[in-house]
Amino acid sequence: MIQPRLTSVLLFVAAPVAATLHKQSTPPMGWNSYNYYNCDPSEEIIKNTAEALVNSGLAALGYDYVTTDCGWMTRDRDGDGRLQWNETLFPSGGKALGTYIHDLGLKFGLYSGAGYYQCGSVDLPASLGYEEIDAQSFADWGGDSLKYDNCYSSSPDVMVNNSSPISQSPVRHQKMAAVLDSVDRDIAYYICQWGIGYNVGEWASPISNAWRISNDIYNSWRSIWRITNEVIPYWRHTRVGAFADMDMLIIGLNALSPEEERFHFSMWAINKSPLKIGAPLAESAIVPAESLDILSNREVIAINQDSLSKQARLILRYTEEEWDLWAGELSDSRMVLGIANWKNETQTVSVDLTVVGVQEANARDVWAHEDLGRLRGAGTWYLKGHEMKLLVLSEIAKPPLAPNGTGFHAAENATLSGSAVVESCAEDKCLPAGSRARYITSDSTVTFEGIASNGEGTKLLGVDFINYEIATDSAWQWGSNTRNMTVAVNGGRAKRWAFPISGGDWAEADRMFIEVDGFVDGDVNTVSFAGFGDSYAPDLVGFEVFE
Incomplete structure (x- = not known):
């Protein structure tokens, strides 16, 4: 039996009440030593960077956390079991460093881990078994936040074991959350568990201010694509005081072009990720002035820090054309619209505002700092290679008629060929059908017949799918967190779409909207789904045509 499903294209979900542990209402901002200095920080580096945050004006914009990552102890x-600062690297010690940072009007970020040793080392102790002692030390030193990593979690001999049930378990991170909540100091808690295991957002969002959703970012454009495809389903858990962490910013590290840096900053901002700078701010010869300008864009920061704390949603994807449409709710009845060009070439795209529930609205381009006037209906946009156009819409008028679904078509009622099979799911899984087609390859199809269309041409399809092929071990190669599936209508050309991560496990579905050509008028259409290349397609729950 098909379960009821809301059919509006853009669905904003009311946020749950934040848990008492949360200390920050908006995504944290600041600087972290790891991206540039790795596990080799020093007191001089931390102090110079703190001063650079203030002198550059970045601190006044909200970048106020200064975090010493791995390698400080x-x-x-x-003799009492307390962690000790490395006196060679940090001659003044932790408490004095915290005071120095506080005197600049900044906040002191600390680092440890939930395993035997800290990441990047073979013998530097982490906090497993010492949670109470270490939490009190962090408070005594004046710590304002704790990044809590996940290395050596299952064994003192193995730094990273992503498949270990111990590494995936929330228990060690939950324990530190409880201990931090008991000390006599507010310490924001950032879980760095890398998004491994299952339902991470479900257990991490109630106990932390932010939680990492992926393996580390690295200095390459393709890591932006990988992490973006992994953050998408976390809209279910992002709310005031709880934020999906897409990892530190690589802006200013000379890894991306200026346009790519703007894209990167935009995508992190609309998804309400923490904004943690990783560039060596005290080394002005390394960090380009344009990168500092990008990090200083007040209007983009305001989107990230919006009081509603609503993560944007992927609205439409055009995989072969290499662009996406994103939208998210902002305070004061406004909306952010992101038009993301993944192609490294210029292109002109068409966006119909009605697909995001807008008939007309005032628009402002936040990168150009330009008011665009009143926008209505469909419009074309010129995009540079790897550009993300970011618009804030206000005074929004909604259309009298929004696109609505014409009826759900479950995969269990389709005709299957090749290796594809239908599988029933547990209660409240694989929604809205409670079942799905699996093992769809390029040599197998899931075909629906008798699909109705009001008129011919291109139609909007909402495809309910499941993908949990997390690119953790393949993150530094070509892992993308996507599975590809083709769609063909009435025997026409099979067009490819890259489907992102859908939820917290292999039974949580999400809906992605696509536009498909080839429909004819009447209830005589055939729609066929298939895999692409050598890999499986996402599991298919079903789809709906929108008119």
């Missing part, structure tokens, strides 16, 4: 605890 010695291998031995003291």
Whole structure:
């Protein structure tokens, strides 16, 4: 039996009440030592960077956390079991460093891990088994936040074991959350568990201010694509005080072009990710002035820091054309619209505002700092290679008639060929059908017949799918967090779409909207789904045609 489903194209979900542990209402902003200095920080580096945050004006824009990442401690605890700062690297010690940072009007970020040792080392202790002692030390030093990593979680001999049930378990991170909540100091808690295992947003969002959703970012454009495809389903868990962390910014590291840096900053901002700078701000010869300008865009920061804390949604994807349409709700009845060009070439695209529930609205281009006047209906946009156009819409008028679904078509009622099979799911899984077609390859099809269309040509399809092929171990190669599937109408050309991660496990579905050509008038259409290349397609729950 098909379960009821809301059919509006853009669905904004009311946010749950934040848990008492949360200390920040908007995504944290600041700087972290890891991206440039790796596990080799020093007191001089931290102090110089803190001063650079203030002198550059970045601190005044909200970048106020200064975090010393891995590598700050010695291998031995003291006689009372307390962590000790490396006196060679940090001669003044942790408490004095915290005071120095506080005197600049900034906040002191600390680092540890939920395993035997800290990441990037073979003998520097982490907090497993010492949670109470370490949390009190963090408070005594004046710590304002704790990044809590996940290395050596299952064994003192293995730094990273993504497949270990112990590494995937929330228990160690939950324990530190409870301990931090008991000390006599507010310490924001950032879980760095890398998004491994299942339903991470479900267990991490109630106990942390932010939680990492992926393997590390690295200095390459394709890591932006990988992480974007992984953050998409976390709209279910992002809310005031709880934010999906897409990892540190690589802006200013000379890894991306200026246009790519703007794209990167835009995508992190609309998804309400923490904005943590990773560039060596105290080394002005390394960080381009244009990168500092990008990080300083007040209007983009305002989108990220909006009081509603609503993560944007992927509205439409055009995989072969290489662009996406994103939209998200902002305070004061406004909306952010993102037009993302993944192609490294210029292109002109058409966007119909009605697909995001807008008939007309005032628009402002936040990168150009330009008011565009009143926009209505469909319009064309010129995009540079790897550009993300970012618009804020206000004074929005909604259309009298929004696109509505004409009836859901479950995969269990389709004709299957090749290796494709239908599988029933547990209660409240694989929604809205409670079943799905699996093992869809390029040599197998899931075909629906008798599909109705009011008129001919291109139609909007809402495809309900499941993909949980997380690119953790393949993150530094070509892992993309996507599975590809083709759609053909009435025997026409099979067109490819890249489907992102859908939820927290292999039974949580999401809906992606696509536009498909080839329909004819009447209830005589055939729609066929198939895999692409050598890999499986996402599991298919079903689809709906919107008119």
